[in-house]
Amino acid sequence: MKETFSDEEILAFLKGRGDPEERAAFAERLTTEPELAQKTARLRIEMAVSELLIAEETRALLQRWRAQKRQSAFIGTRPRLIAVVLAGLLMLAGALWYFLTRPVPTPPPAEQHHRSTPQQALEPESEPIAQGPVTSSRRAEDYRRRASRLLPDPPLPNFRHALTTGSDDPVAQAQRAYAAGDYTAALDLLAQADSTRRQTAAFWAAHALFRLERYDEAAERFAALIAQGSRQYRYAAEWGLLLCYYAQLPTQAPAFRRQLQAILAQHNHPYFEQAKEIANDRQ
Amino acid sequence: MTEPKAPLTVSSTIDCTQREAILRAVFNNDRLRQWCISYVCKHGGNRQDGEDVFQEAIIVLDRKLRLGDYRGDGNFEAFFTGIVRWYWFNERQRSDRSNTQYRDNLPEPPPSSDPELAFLLDERRDYLSKLLKQLTEKCRNLLKMYQLDLSMEEIACRAGYANGNVAKKELAICRKRLKVLIEKNLKWFYP
Numbered sequence: 001m002k003e004t005f006s007d008e009e010i011l012a013f014l015k016g017r018g019d020p021e022e023r024a025a026f027a028e029r030l031t032t033e034p035e036l037a038q039k040t041a042r043l044r045i046e047m048a049v050s051e052l053l054i055a056e057e058t059r060a061l062l063q064r065w066r067a068q069k070r071q072s073a074f075i076g077t078r079p080r081l082i083a084v085v086l087a088g089l090l091m092l093a094g095a096l097w098y099f100l101t102r103p104v105p106t107p108p109p110a111e112q113h114h115r116s117t118p119q120q121a122l123e124p125e126s127e128p129i130a131q132g133p134v135t136s137s138r139r140a141e142d143y144r145r146r147a148s149r150l151l152p153d154p155p156l157p158n159f160r161h162a163l164t165t166g167s168d169d170p171v172a173q174a175q176r177a178y179a180a181g182d183y184t185a186a187l188d189l190l191a192q193a194d195s196t197r198r199q200t201a202a203f204w205a206a207h208a209l210f211r212l213e214r215y216d217e218a219a220e221r222f223a224a225l226i227a228q229g230s231r232q233y234r235y236a237a238e239w240g241l242l243l244c245y246y247a248q249l250p251t252q253a254p255a256f257r258r259q260l261q262a263i264l265a266q267h268n269h270p271y272f273e274q275a276k277e278i279a280n281d282r283q
Numbered sequence: 284m285t286e287p288k289a290p291l292t293v294s295s296t297i298d299c300t301q302r303e304a305i306l307r308a309v310f311n312n313d314r315l316r317q318w319c320i321s322y323v324c325k326h327g328g329n330r331q332d333g334e335d336v337f338q339e340a341i342i343v344l345d346r347k348l349r350l351g352d353y354r355g356d357g358n359f360e361a362f363f364t365g366i367v368r369w370y371w372f373n374e375r376q377r378s379d380r381s382n383t384q385y386r387d388n389l390p391e392p393p394p395s396s397d398p399e400l401a402f403l404l405d406e407r408r409d410y411l412s413k414l415l416k417q418l419t420e421k422c423r424n425l426l427k428m429y430q431l432d433l434s435m436e437e438i439a440c441r442a443g444y445a446n447g448n449v450a451k452k453e454l455a456i457c458r459k460r461l462k463v464l465i466e467k468n469l470k471w472f473y474p
Contacts, residue, residue: 049414235444270439
């Protein structure tokens with residue numbers, strides 16, 4: 001029979017892991033070994049604290065989904081129908097214009113087919129084939145959309161009811177506003193943060209600016225966090241900065257390449273693999 | 284009242300990647316939502332109560348799925364509606380509202396592999412919150428990610444640490460701090 005259980009083993013039992021025989025044996029030992037029972041009780045409290053945190057994060061996530069649902073439902077019936085019809089007509093007009101005016105396509109330059117490494121993808125690209133504005137604006141939108149998908153939201157803190165958390169804290173209020181999708185309000189609140197939470201406020205502000213597609217301002221905030229050597233936010237800020245440039249491709253191509261190179265030069269960077277994927281996509 | 288049928292399948296084990304997908308599937312299931320609102324309205328609540336209960340039941344469901352209380356061997360919708368029933372029943376007990384609507388059909392508590400954990404979360408929530416307030420934001424994030432069974436590398440990535448070893452050390456510091464707080468205030472939980 002096992003003499004002692006580590007914290008991890010006890011937590012695994014508390015989380016419902018282990019086969020039924022092991023669990024039954026463990027439960028039996030709890031009734032006969034007071035020390036094990038006490039250790040388990042303390043770890044259970046630790047687990048309960050963590051579960052409370054998870055519950056608050058999930059609550060905020062559900063509230064954000066609720067806000068998104070309301071927003072999409074607001075595009076109601078008749079206005080939605082009109083918007084759909086108009087969009088369809090515009091697309092038809094755009095397609096007709098494109099097919100009637102497009103130049104004869106020429107084969108792409110040979111070197112673009114042979115890039116096989118992320119480093120090669122960083123080399124200056126040759127001029128793209130002349131394309132109509134519909135395609136390039138669609139590409140820009142694709143970059144924005146992809147950048148938005150790739151940027152994770154900052155981890156949400158405990159949003160327990162006002163009775164038990166500092167609801168007056170502007171950063172906490174800003175985080176709630178962010179979770180509800182009100183990025184403008186979040187920015188206003190973050191501007192009121194005191195100096196002890198400057199980096200946290202800057203990090204959240206950068207994300208809020210990103211979501212509002214104010215990429216230059218978001219890039220400034222991310223760059224400032226990197227320059228300050230923020231231990232907590234440095235890697236996430238480097239990734240955020242890259243995505244700010246990515247969202248503004250092709251206009252910010254040089255800055256994007258520099259930042260991508262900076263991340264790819266650090267093999268231990270938490271976002272190294274994702275940066276490599278972006279580089280491969282760009283080939 | 285008939286149980287709503289929802290096209291949900293949940294296996295006996297879930298990981299983090301499935302977790303959000305399941306929560307979203309339940310959240311977007313309008314038939315489950317409407318059933319929940321109707322149930323709450325029929326048992327002394329209003330529409331807003333029903334929306335709140337639906338949300339809280341999803342949170343309880345999430346915990347039960349992660350802690351193995353649902354083994355994939357029963358009807359998932361029945362499991363969820365059981366959570367709704369029990370949650371609303373307890374809410375009414377807590378707020379001293381009359382529970383005469385239940386008469387002889389009192390809801391049963393949903394399956395729980397650790398009733399003591401449920402007790403702590405239901406009855407000692409205020410004390411748990413007091414402990415939380417004494418932890419830094421960094422520690423709260425680390426503890427949450429640890430409880431979600433994220434790997435140390437994943438924790439490092441999300442928290443902005445250089446690698447998993449650094450994350451492990453930081454987590455150990457936070458867990459030690461929490462242990463000290465628990466030891467100091469053990470009487471809150473076990474008088």
